[in-house]
Amino acid sequence: MTTSSRGLSRRALLGAFAATSVAAAPTFSKAAGFLRGAGDIRRIKMYSGRTGEMIDTIYWIEGQYINDVMKEITYFMRDWRDNTQHGIDMRTVDIMAAAHKLMDVSEPYTLFSGYRSPATNAMLRRRSSGVAKNSLHMQGQAADLHLKSRSVNQMARAAEACHAGGVGRYSGSKFVHMDCGAVRSWGR
Template sequence: MTSTVSTGFSRRALLGAFAAASIAAAPTTSSAFGFLRGAGDIRRIKMYNGRTGESIDTIYWIEGKYVGPALQEINYFMRDWRNNQVREIDPRTVDIMSAAHGLLDTSEPYMLISGYRSPQTNEMLRRRSSGVAKNSRHLRGEAADLRLKSRSVSQMYRAAEACAAGGVGRYSRSNFVHMDCGPVRSWGS
């Protein structure tokens, strides 16, 4: 005979409380890699691109090692869609994206706004907007601009910032968050 006891808490609520406690208890030197350590040694990234209509849902890390073919898929997926130029995406950026996504407790894939940018694309965007850096980390395959329908820019920003592993920019008016594997810093409103 099996008996069940109702505690009034759902599994989701308990997991959310655990995640919140983990963030609050994390040391200030924590990083995305630390947040990913408890993930069963498997790392996954899910994204779609509204410009190309493509989606990706791949496990890119297993048992302490990056999966080469999965990283190649990510490189192609995050290419400069304007001219199809592909560049190697720094796996540390993917780690930050994956860790932040895990903290947000959603199954929704990221919408990729911008991954790698060729010099031509970056220059064209700089002419249109003062918010595009001349030496953008997008040029080196070290950055992504992302959106989630189910989470606010502030929620995404706080999750990425909690990883303390790179740059995080909040672009509320444009409804996206920038994540990169450069020095730890944050900006935007």
């Protein structure tokens, strides 16, 4: 993984993965150090209410993404409306997994939206002013997520603690947007 001009740094993500346990309102300062001697394993757990599918998988071991698992994640995060797939940017998955670890939860994320085809994005824009014309969802670089056991603010603070991408609070719809774009935040 390389450092991105859009704000994702390897150090920020590895620091987040190294967190052991965090209170409900995590801060980056609580994500202390790297795990030493324990290896580097990254896991993602998600459920899709739209398809009824579940994924609970290790996608990174000792510095390497697992290609077959990356394909599974891409399929899982497909546009459920028309079943189109687009490669999912693993930096987004890293942010999601790091935030999940910071919150110290075992429940899977509920995925509301991963990849969106241009047709789906256009349809959603017609229905809501909150959908970006050039959404990172269309690039496979964003996810809208929910956890029953955490508030939107708790989830957003965990994602923001990664200092690695965009974080949007959608309290009315009870989800948090996480992406690997520029570091920024919005919503209440």
